[in-house]
Amino acid sequence: MTAQEAINTLEDAGKADDACFPLLEAAIACALHDQPRRDASVVRRLVEDAAKRLRERVEEETPDDALTETLAGDFRLNGDLLDAASEHAADIITISETRRGWSAALVILYLEAARRAGLEAAAVDFPGHVLLRVETPDGPVALDPFSQGRLVLPSELTRRALHAGLTPHVADRLDLLMAPISERQALLRLQNLIFAYAIQRGDYAQAERSALRRALLDPTDHRPWLDVATAREKQGALQGAMAALSQARDMNAETELASAFNLHKLRLRLN
Numbered sequence: 001m002t003a004q005e006a007i008n009t010l011e012d013a014g015k016a017d018d019a020c021f022p023l024l025e026a027a028i029a030c031a032l033h034d035q036p037r038r039d040a041s042v043v044r045r046l047v048e049d050a051a052k053r054l055r056e057r058v059e060e061e062t063p064d065d066a067l068t069e070t071l072a073g074d075f076r077l078n079g080d081l082l083d084a085a086s087e088h089a090a091d092i093i094t095i096s097e098t099r100r101g102w103s104a105a106l107v108i109l110y111l112e113a114a115r116r117a118g119l120e121a122a123a124v125d126f127p128g129h130v131l132l133r134v135e136t137p138d139g140p141v142a143l144d145p146f147s148q149g150r151l152v153l154p155s156e157l158t159r160r161a162l163h164a165g166l167t168p169h170v171a172d173r174l175d176l177l178m179a180p181i182s183e184r185q186a187l188l189r190l191q192n193l194i195f196a197y198a199i200q201r202g203d204y205a206q207a208e209r210s211a212l213r214r215a216l217l218d219p220t221d222h223r224p225w226l227d228v229a230t231a232r233e234k235q236g237a238l239q240g241a242m243a244a245l246s247q248a249r250d251m252n253a254e255t256e257l258a259s260a261f262n263l264h265k266l267r268l269r270l271n
Contacts, residue, residue: 006033010216023183024112027092030191030213043096047109050075051116063119064134064141064151071110072149079103079146087206090194104130104190106145111183122180125189127164133180142178188214195227204234222251
């Protein structure tokens with residue numbers, strides 16, 4: 001898949017309803033948009049094999065135990081503790097090869113395997129971390145893909161929430177802490193993280209690509225175009241930055257004043 005073919009795939013995903021969002025193929029397209037022409041069969045094979053093993057396990061185990069034993073046990077998926085800030089820890093193809101990555105990327109593999117096995121699961125955009133919500137006969141539970149899929153008890157969720165700066169009356173609300181997000185939002189969360197780390201590293205080209213992917217995946221949101229503009233300006237691509245700001249301004253009237261001001265500053269730099 002070329003970079004342009006990846007863009008086409010992401011555009012199609014952006015038009016899809018949340019109920020039929022093509023999570024795995026969109027995640028693969030994101031990876032190939034960064035590094036085109038790679039073989040993504042390792043990702044599809046991993047998910048297919050994990051789903052098959054998961055279907056066997058759920059006949060004798062609870063859904064949460066089956067997911068942990070399958071994805072973390074049988075297929076060794078775990079957090080990347082040694083290279084946590086690396087962009088490779090966010091790349092779904094590299095992760096399928098190394099079995100190490102960010103929780104925001106690992107959760108995609110969990111979600112895809114769970115869906116194919118007929119289990120109910122969703123990502124949870126927990127403060128500073130992405131967890132997996134799994135529906136069980138005894139109610140929903142939270143798993144941490146970064147920590148070998150282990151169960152996160154309610155008391156631990158509250159402790160983590162307080163540590164992240166949430167107020168006590170919010171940190172005690174499990175319904176808020178375990179609120180599920182859509183699969184589209186899960187992939188957007190991953191692209192947001194890639195953008196943040198790329199900006200920190202000064203890799204503004206990758207920051208631009210990740211922001212553009214967000215714009216394609218959620219064409220109703222103007223905010224990714226503001227990030228595209230920032231990344232382009234950092235690269236000295238002022239005309240491109242102006243185009244991105246104009247796109248954001250056209251999509252959302254509330255950004256018009258700020259965008260107009262930034263456009264004015266860019267025009268002054270061009271003249």
